[in-house]
Amino acid sequence: MAEPGVAVAREQPRPDVVGGVVLNAEGRAFVQLRSADRDLYPNTWDVVGGKVEPDETAMEALAREVVEETGWRLRRVVRDLGSFHWPDNDGVERTGLYFLLEVDGDLSRPVLEWHKHPRYAWVGAEDLEMLRENCAPDDTLIRDVVARALSSLD
Template identity: 35%
Template sequence: MVDIVNGLLVRNGQVLMARRCANRRLYPNTWSFPGGHVETGETLKQALQRELLEEIGIAPRSVMLLTRLYDRPQQDGTDVTFHLFIVEEWDKDPANLGDEHSELRWVQISLAAVLPDLAMASYRDVFTSLLVQ
């Protein structure tokens, strides 16, 4: 089993979306959220802290587990669990660092579900749950 953490930065009715680079092995050129693999010995929150710092240069101050999504994108059939955290407070403006994403974009939560090329169809349910909070 593979564990992935994702941070959903939320502010003023918007969520920060990240477009995965076209050369990514999994979910290429699709809209997702900053995050990545949990390394051996890390807790989910430690992995989230590390991934958000590496990918968008922020340190989250307030995180809450929103949901878990399950997928089997690995060619060897490995199950993958995506742990999605709401991040409502962080230390500075997010910036697109490294080569994970080709674009970062703030999107109204009500419009995020209709973005073309979402990495996972189940994100639509995630956006709906954010609207009712």
């Protein structure tokens, strides 16, 4: 039996992307800025995550993305933060699954893919509007995901 608050596998269509929010000991969420030359969502804030490859499960993709984007290792999924749907730049509806994560590694020293994410920050509830910088007016996905992760501490 799963312990309270731990996400369990759910039956649903395969997601296009997965993402995770890592909180530090002060309860602040890790975010990273996408570089200005990215095709999708340039110069916007993002959480750790990315595309689910055809040969992997959502959890395998999440574990891979955590290592690739931060150098940390996924320890466990703490909580399911929800499923989100949006039309991408090509007009195709995308699905993303997001989770609150615990990781192993030095949180003070993420190993970023600097050419993809030139900056990072640890944000609290007072910083949520910063996560909408350079986003379309109706694009609140990352802000909403981080807000859910931060509110899970209450």
